[in-house]
Amino acid sequence: MPQEKSFHMTPDEFRRHGHAVVDWIADYQSRIESFPVLSQVKPGQLRASLPVNPPAEGEPFDTLLKDVDQLILPGVTHWQSPNWFAYFPCNASGPGILGDLLASGLGVQGMLWSTSPACTELETHVMDWLVGMLGLPQKFLSSSTGGGVIQDTASSAVLCALLAARERASGYTTNKKGGNGRLVAYASTQTHSSLEKAAMIAGIGTDNLRLIEVDEKFAMKPDALAHQVDADRKAGLIPCFVCATVGTTSSNAMDPVRAIGEVCQKNDLWLHVDAAMSGTAMVCLEFRHLQDGVDLADSYNFNPHKWMGANFDCSCFWVADRKALIQTLSILPEYLRNQATESGAVIDYRDWHIQLGRRFRSLKLWFVIRHYGIEGLQHNVREHVRLAQEFADWVKSDDRFELAAPVPLNLICFRHKGGDATNQSIMDRLNKSGDLCLTHTKLNGSLTLRLSVGQMNTKARHVERAWQLIREEANRLG
Amino acid sequence: MPQEKSFHMTPDEFRRHGHAVVDWIADYQSRIESFPVLSQVKPGQLRASLPVNPPAEGEPFDTLLKDVDQLILPGVTHWQSPNWFAYFPCNASGPGILGDLLASGLGVQGMLWSTSPACTELETHVMDWLVGMLGLPQKFLSSSTGGGVIQDTASSAVLCALLAARERASGYTTNKKGGNGRLVAYASTQTHSSLEKAAMIAGIGTDNLRLIEVDEKFAMKPDALAHQVDADRKAGLIPCFVCATVGTTSSNAMDPVRAIGEVCQKNDLWLHVDAAMSGTAMVCLEFRHLQDGVDLADSYNFNPHKWMGANFDCSCFWVADRKALIQTLSILPEYLRNQATESGAVIDYRDWHIQLGRRFRSLKLWFVIRHYGIEGLQHNVREHVRLAQEFADWVKSDDRFELAAPVPLNLICFRHKGGDATNQSIMDRLNKSGDLCLTHTKLNGSLTLRLSVGQMNTKARHVERAWQLIREEANRLG
Numbered sequence: 001m002p003q004e005k006s007f008h009m010t011p012d013e014f015r016r017h018g019h020a021v022v023d024w025i026a027d028y029q030s031r032i033e034s035f036p037v038l039s040q041v042k043p044g045q046l047r048a049s050l051p052v053n054p055p056a057e058g059e060p061f062d063t064l065l066k067d068v069d070q071l072i073l074p075g076v077t078h079w080q081s082p083n084w085f086a087y088f089p090c091n092a093s094g095p096g097i098l099g100d101l102l103a104s105g106l107g108v109q110g111m112l113w114s115t116s117p118a119c120t121e122l123e124t125h126v127m128d129w130l131v132g133m134l135g136l137p138q139k140f141l142s143s144s145t146g147g148g149v150i151q152d153t154a155s156s157a158v159l160c161a162l163l164a165a166r167e168r169a170s171g172y173t174t175n176k177k178g179g180n181g182r183l184v185a186y187a188s189t190q191t192h193s194s195l196e197k198a199a200m201i202a203g204i205g206t207d208n209l210r211l212i213e214v215d216e217k218f219a220m221k222p223d224a225l226a227h228q229v230d231a232d233r234k235a236g237l238i239p240c241f242v243c244a245t246v247g248t249t250s251s252n253a254m255d256p257v258r259a260i261g262e263v264c265q266k267n268d269l270w271l272h273v274d275a276a277m278s279g280t281a282m283v284c285l286e287f288r289h290l291q292d293g294v295d296l297a298d299s300y301n302f303n304p305h306k307w308m309g310a311n312f313d314c315s316c317f318w319v320a321d322r323k324a325l326i327q328t329l330s331i332l333p334e335y336l337r338n339q340a341t342e343s344g345a346v347i348d349y350r351d352w353h354i355q356l357g358r359r360f361r362s363l364k365l366w367f368v369i370r371h372y373g374i375e376g377l378q379h380n381v382r383e384h385v386r387l388a389q390e391f392a393d394w395v396k397s398d399d400r401f402e403l404a405a406p407v408p409l410n411l412i413c414f415r416h417k418g419g420d421a422t423n424q425s426i427m428d429r430l431n432k433s434g435d436l437c438l439t440h441t442k443l444n445g446s447l448t449l450r451l452s453v454g455q456m457n458t459k460a461r462h463v464e465r466a467w468q469l470i471r472e473e474a475n476r477l478g
Numbered sequence: 479m480p481q482e483k484s485f486h487m488t489p490d491e492f493r494r495h496g497h498a499v500v501d502w503i504a505d506y507q508s509r510i511e512s513f514p515v516l517s518q519v520k521p522g523q524l525r526a527s528l529p530v531n532p533p534a535e536g537e538p539f540d541t542l543l544k545d546v547d548q549l550i551l552p553g554v555t556h557w558q559s560p561n562w563f564a565y566f567p568c569n570a571s572g573p574g575i576l577g578d579l580l581a582s583g584l585g586v587q588g589m590l591w592s593t594s595p596a597c598t599e600l601e602t603h604v605m606d607w608l609v610g611m612l613g614l615p616q617k618f619l620s621s622s623t624g625g626g627v628i629q630d631t632a633s634s635a636v637l638c639a640l641l642a643a644r645e646r647a648s649g650y651t652t653n654k655k656g657g658n659g660r661l662v663a664y665a666s667t668q669t670h671s672s673l674e675k676a677a678m679i680a681g682i683g684t685d686n687l688r689l690i691e692v693d694e695k696f697a698m699k700p701d702a703l704a705h706q707v708d709a710d711r712k713a714g715l716i717p718c719f720v721c722a723t724v725g726t727t728s729s730n731a732m733d734p735v736r737a738i739g740e741v742c743q744k745n746d747l748w749l750h751v752d753a754a755m756s757g758t759a760m761v762c763l764e765f766r767h768l769q770d771g772v773d774l775a776d777s778y779n780f781n782p783h784k785w786m787g788a789n790f791d792c793s794c795f796w797v798a799d800r801k802a803l804i805q806t807l808s809i810l811p812e813y814l815r816n817q818a819t820e821s822g823a824v825i826d827y828r829d830w831h832i833q834l835g836r837r838f839r840s841l842k843l844w845f846v847i848r849h850y851g852i853e854g855l856q857h858n859v860r861e862h863v864r865l866a867q868e869f870a871d872w873v874k875s876d877d878r879f880e881l882a883a884p885v886p887l888n889l890i891c892f893r894h895k896g897g898d899a900t901n902q903s904i905m906d907r908l909n910k911s912g913d914l915c916l917t918h919t920k921l922n923g924s925l926t927l928r929l930s931v932g933q934m935n936t937k938a939r940h941v942e943r944a945w946q947l948i949r950e951e952a953n954r955l956g
Contacts, residue, residue: 203681
């Protein structure tokens with residue numbers, strides 16, 4: 001019999017090319033500080049270097065890797081650089097990358113328990129581990145009334161929380177009848193924009209999203225929340241959902257979860273706690289006071305892909321009442337029916353999120369937790385917090401600068417006293433230099449620089465150099 | 479200065495462990511036929527083998543990999559086995575896995591053009607390539623009024639299409655005011671369950687989702703659609719969206735896109751074409767007649783992670799009018815503002831889907847297209863279709879069996895004439911044997927076996943053996 005023609009990579013070819021890619025990444029990690037952190041390309045530059053048409057015939061793998069080096073790299077902004085202080089970090093740790101690679105290699109679909117039992121059970125197991133690791137309430141355990149699921153991002157998680165709240169408050173009728181424009185959701189003015197997007201998607205409407213005022217620390221005022229809920233009830237509307245943030249994106253403000261939770265309990269509102277960035281810090285006992293009251297939450301979310309090193313995407317979401325979530329998102333066509341599901345003895349995660357299909361995401365999270373151990377994860381957090389606190393002290397001791405918000409953990413919001421244009425100029429010049437990358441926000445109407453210490457390879461010398469470069473810019477301004 | 483303590487994997491450790499993981503995957507690929515295709519574990523079996531508590535201290539990487547072998551593998555259902563005939567395939571090709579590994583290693587966030595220009599531009603470029611490769615209308619090109627984006631799954635894509643349709647039909651007011659229970663969406667009774675879920679999520683409501691009847695080939699009847707749209711309008715409702723499927727999940731039925739599109743044009747309805755599985759076949763000119771009328775579509779979706787080899791998740795979604803999509807999903811908080819965005823010269827993909835954050839998914843798709851070339855992708859499709867057609871012929875030539883639906887491409891729906899219990903028994907016994915995996919559906923009320931030929935390593939000998947095993951089961955039944 002003649003050999004059938006095949007275009008597939010054989011296992012041996014995969015081995016050879018795979019080693020080359022691993023080497024490429026190891027080299028990239030070694031030389032990452034040699035690149036400008038923020039890509040310096042102009043719009044359209046990469047596209048202009050690519051062929052207009054796809055190749056008619058296959059190309060050798062070496063060509064692909066060479067193009068990554070020559071064409072792609074200049075267009076990369078280096079989120080994995082230790083000089084990355086922008087937005088929040090998005091850490092790709094070694095064990096995370098390799099756990100994810102295994103997930104790609106196994107290539108399983110975890111939509112149902114039966115389509116790969118290990119994919120479901122490892123996820124449940126790791127999510128239960130994290131309940132203890134982060135000091136979350138026991139009701140989030142799979143052995144209790146709740147349970148955890150890995151989602152892609154905090155945006156999807158808050159959407160699922162809002163949907164479950166919507167259904168619970170409407171007696172599970174919105175799924176059937178559609179929205180009625182009367183359900184109301186609440187968050188602070190500082191809440192992440194993903195909630196606004198979720199209110200749009202879920203048919204709640206942004207007119208029915210109340211952004212509650214904040215105090216001088218940019219934390220939600222529980223009294224203002226209670227007042228608004230009362231007013232909405234009196235107006236014939238149906239309050240259903242509150243999002244409290246443990247560490248806002250803008251300034252890392254900490255909403256008072258317990259006081260907000262008490263308002264929720266009194267009014268039968270779903271309380272979602274968004275700790276996307278700061279949740280990782282809860283591996284350290286000394287930071288758990290920042291989420292005091294989390295036992296009142298109906299759902300909770302944090303992103304291990306931010307500060308814990310389980311590379312994107314990996315967003316952990318727990319609910320206290322899994323039935324509410326499943327009743328909200330469940331569909332069961334004939335072609336997905338199977339004995340394990342019918343028995344009720346297993347979890348089918350496709351009913352816990354928007355998508356049907358799902359990757360074996362728990363592998364990378366399991367690898368990260370086991371590689372670092374609790375000790376290593378605590379060390380990472382404490383080091384970053386220590387460096388950020390030092391940076392805050394330097395800001396305070398320089399008369400030209402001021403802190404613009406408290407620094408509870410690892411984000412410093414600060415500004416030059418020279419006004420918006422000065423701060424914009426400092427940021428733009430630093431980012432254009434390629435030496436580091438930082439971003440901005442607005443607080444009390446003023447442009448404010450954000451320096452986020454969280455990239456896992458960021459050490460004292462990087463933070464010290466950042467401060468030195470910022471001061472040099474200030475010196476230049478006179 | 480003393481060495482700072484670090485728990486991170488060094489580049490050299492990453493290199494060493496990375497080679498080991500690549501070797502593990504190559505070995506897995508080599509021995510994959512030695513495993514039972516469907517995992518044979520019982521519910522709870524994996525969890526019982528895992529430690530109750532997470533490790534206090536880090537563990538050596540070798541231990542992790544050993545546990546994957548000993549604990550995880552028995553709980554894996556082998557989607558990458560050439561004896562995988564269940565559901566639809568979810569192919570992880572060599573170039574796909576390695577492109578995805580690079581994406582993990584670079585670890586960039588593509589939410590904005592500026593957060594890694596290459597991530598956005600390569601995606602736009604590859605999506606434009608695919609417009610030509612699949613014979614899609616020019617209006618989907620980024621240089622025209624439309625554009626493409628890589629989403630995670632077809633579920634998310636159809637949700638985005640439905641949301642854009644919802645907003646267009648409501649004058650972009652639902653985002654603001656919430657749902658009003660009057661918008662109506664349409665699909666056939668055979669449409670994927672993700673649309674039902676999308677109608678729930680989007681606040682349309684399943685009561686407002688009309689499932690139009692199908693003909694004897696399980697394809698939507700355009701006349702019935704037109705009739706229902708008229709009836710709904712007369713009832714004071716607002717028809718807004720139709721989903722036509724090119725290759726349904728249940729039986730690979732092909733909705734008549736052109737006739738449906740004409741109804742949509744006449745009634746100003748958003749036409750979404752779901753070609754999640756079968757879209758890949760459009761790389762071959764001879765199959766494009768199956769999506770005749772696609773020029774009438776407002777949006778289109780296919781999943782390269784199914785039949786093209788760009789491993790999960792990778793779902794390509796195009797719109798004819800990108801402004802409608804962006805206006806539906808756009809949010810712009812201060813901390814995401816930047817010069818490139820303000821200039822309007824760039825695409826910010828965070829406004830093209832549910833999530834904010836996003837992986838560098840185009841790398842794996844680019845690698846797959848370049849590794850195979852158009853020639854290789856065509857070869858893969860043609861081989862699978864040829865094998866499926868052969869299988870269909872064998873079914874027809876065996877008096878005990880019958881085809882339950884047409885076989886336009888690579889899915890065979892068939893059954894033993896002995897009735898539901900017989901077919902259930904054949905399927906259960908084969909799946910329990912571990913020799914192959916296939917699943918079922920119901921067509922015209924009867925349990926029907928589905929044999930999907932699409933795993934990339936499936937060759938003639940695997941399909942021949944599958945038929946032999948099925949016949950042996952039939953022989954056993956007498």
